[in-house]
Amino acid sequence: MSQKVRVRFAPSPTGGLHLGGVRTVLFNYLFAKQQGGDFILRIEDTDQGRFVEGAEAYILNTLKWCGLEPDESPVHGGPYAPYRQSERKEIYRQYAEQLVKDGFAYYAFDTTADLDEMRIKFKTQENPSPQYNHAIRSQMRNSVSMDSAEVSRLLAEKTPYVIRIKMPLEETITFTDMIRGEVSFQSSQVDDKVLLKADGMPTYHLAVVVDDYLMKISHAFRGEEWLPSAPVHLLLWKYLGWESSMPQWAHLPLILKPDGNGKLSKRDGDRLGFPVFAMDWTDPKTNETTIGFKERGFLPEAFVNLLAMLGWNDGTDNEIFSLPELLEKFSIERVHKGGAKFDYEKAKWYNHEWIKKSGVGSLEIGVKEVFQKAGIQITDTELLTKVIELVKDRCTLLPDFVQQGSFFFQMPESFDIAAIRSKWDEKKNMFFTELVRAYELSTVWEMHDLEREFKELAAANQLKPGDLMLPFRIMLVGGKFGPGVFDIAALLGKTETVKRIEHTLGLLQE
């Protein structure tokens, strides 16, 4: 029986697509593609019954940026459409009803107030959060505790109800997780989870099982936080009579807060000053925008790389992997069991490595964008190419290119005159005046010649080149940064170099 590998990711857009989500997609994708299978994107596009505007496009855009395009999705379509949960609503009810009919689930008419009351009533020191389970269901208003006439009457009166799974009393539920090995649960410890809500929408528990079955999913990867509800899903596969086609499970380790403990959340990013979303995410409810890795100036290659290393490695010292390399090297067996704390410094290191590694061509678009955002229009593409080549090794994030290279495209907005004024004297003034004259006479405008002329002239004036470098740098770029001074002068060209020396000489006269 060789069934085609089909893995799926079914994000909820409630909180944007964060690191953990994209990593799940990445591992799904790698596994599927390695097996020659398909990666399916299904979208839980509802937030407690409400459609989340823009969420779908956002998720698709993110995956596109990362290079992880699905084979089937709400926009790509596919043989098992629709791929949007809100459009599949009608499908779920029949299965929930079937479960009731077969005695594996029941109607529950309890109101929110009833549930609150129950939780207060049964709350004890030893049991701070009582569950709606085998012990309690007989005391609640449901089709197990009430006689059938009463149930029929309530149903006929259109009393709101939910459908809950009826967990068996004493049963050991065991399954093999691809990452963790054998995991087992006692059914008595699991509560009667709601499968179908009063508004007719399924909960994740029902939807994921029904959809995975209908879409012929062969492998299901999700975060470790789902492990406790695995027994519910396992039982559902069994009760629905689909046990033989149940997917293989893999529960991925969590991505944790860098400081303290706990799952990484959006709040941590805000608090510690780093992104947790792949791309800018605007919360539709609060209209607040949270910055993404893309907008912070990360390369998608670096982002994918760092995500892959958060929970996996190939057993060697290699830490830099491109998507094609990951496709070749990735193995689910080497995915870690334990959660990993996210380290933003290390994340930036990956980006730096990728900027250094990337060719000028692949950097060009991103760099241009970053300049544009800073209000600098690039018209001279040839110059841009040279600038990127010259400064890329010193850029960690894309916006660093602005700091490192904006002065090639426009006159610096300010000159740090204060840094040189205290040591400025007539001799230096003379030197630079002569330098202008010498440079104007230059026939070749090349880095080494410029440096040689500069040093010869310094010697002639009995000045140490070291004392002249900083002033020269500030004249050209405005401050104490940028590549080698003569590299800058060479690239700037004769006219501009001379112009800037004369301009600052003027400023120093004031």
Added chain:
RNA sequence: GGCCGGUUCGUCUAUCGGUUAGGACAGCCCCCUUUCACGGGGCAAAGACGGGUUCGAUUCCCGUACCGGCUACCA
């Protein structure tokens, strides 16, 4: 509280019972560079604890501790 999962330098991790426990990030020092970086070299830094099994345990088993997840008509 219960259930489930996890535990190697500060952080991410390597190790398929025998290693001076390796690498990377961060930190510190030196070199290179007459800026800042890049680069090169170096230092410091780890097997939670207690029992087994074994000639030998970081590695296998049990217990404890600690951390995390779940415990919603959220996913």
